Amino acid sequence: MTSAGDGNTTVKLPAEALQGQRTSSAYRLALGDAGVQAAVILFLCVLWETVTRLDLVHPFLLPPLSQVLQRLWEDILSGTVFVDLALTLYRALSGFFIAAAIAIPLGVLMSRSAALRWFFDPLISVGFPMPKIAFLPIFILWFDIFDTSKIIMVAFSCFFPIVTATFAGTSAVDKWPVWSARSLGAKDREVLWEVVLPLASPQIITGLQIALPVGMITTVVTEMLMGGRGIGGTMITAGRFADSVGVFTGIVEIAFLGFVVIRSLEYIRGRLLVWHPESRR
Structure with a gap:
């Protein structure tokens, strides 16, 4: 058993529940990291396409x-x-x-x-x-x-x-x-x-x-x-x-x-x- 307190109130949490909270938190952090990485890749892809479509770079050097x-x-x-x-x-x-x-x-x-x-x-x-x-x-x-x-x-x-x-x-x-x-x-x-x-x-x-x-x-x-x-x-x-x-x-x-x-x-x-x-x- 593990206790978690807020002021004078103490709540007993089973070890399984605490482990579940840690696992859930780890999954949220992993999803957050994946979301950031996906956003960065998407931004670079959009930038690549935009730069080539606006003819800022010659298509031979950087095709769309x-x-x-x-x-x-x-x-x-x-x-x-x-x-x-x-x-x-x-x-x-x-x-x-x-x-x-x-x-x-x-x-x-x-x-x-x-x-x-x-x-x-x-x-x-x-x-x-x-x-x-x-x-x-x-x-x-x-x-x-x-x-x-x-x-x-x-x-x-x-x-x-x-x-x-x-x-x-x-x-x-x-x-x-x-x-x-x-x-x-x-x-x-x-x-x-x-x-x-x-x-x-x-x-x-x-x-x-x-x-x-x-x-x-x-x-x-x-x-x-x-x-x-x-x-x-x-x-x-x-x-x-x-x-x-x-x-x-x-x-x-x-x-x-x-x-x-x-x-x-x-x-x-x-x-x-x-x-x-x-x-x-």
């Missing part, structure tokens, strides 16, 4: 939004937009998962082994700030000009933020829970799986949330440079034929895909960290 949406609808009816989105998402997610499968174990091992940390820390420190796209000619030379080199390029770009976040998260775990688990007889593997990784998971997931947009950017850039199907390849083809409507249609597709991916990651984070204090905000 209505023409872009019409082209997008035609691509939807023909099915080409689904092929491009599927190929770009496949390359981005394949490279992302490959990077996560390598970077997360390596980051954990680096935090637990001084020898591994001594060996990999200089490599990661040098590689992290480097422009990863500069390695694309090497990957094309080593592999091929098709999906293999694109996926490896994406994995290479996603690797560094994930391994850095994993190492930082596992290294920063408070020593008291670890000592408490050891005092109760927990073995090293149990401490790792039941104490260290759960406590480090918020920062690890943050690294994944940073890496996936980086992977999507890398995917689009590699498609532009190497050609072929995909959002980036379609955009660069439209640009070569001076099809500005096609270029901006690709931008709208990228914006939609990025929005869906980012929101999906936020939802997954909320489900995985439902036990964490951040979920109460």
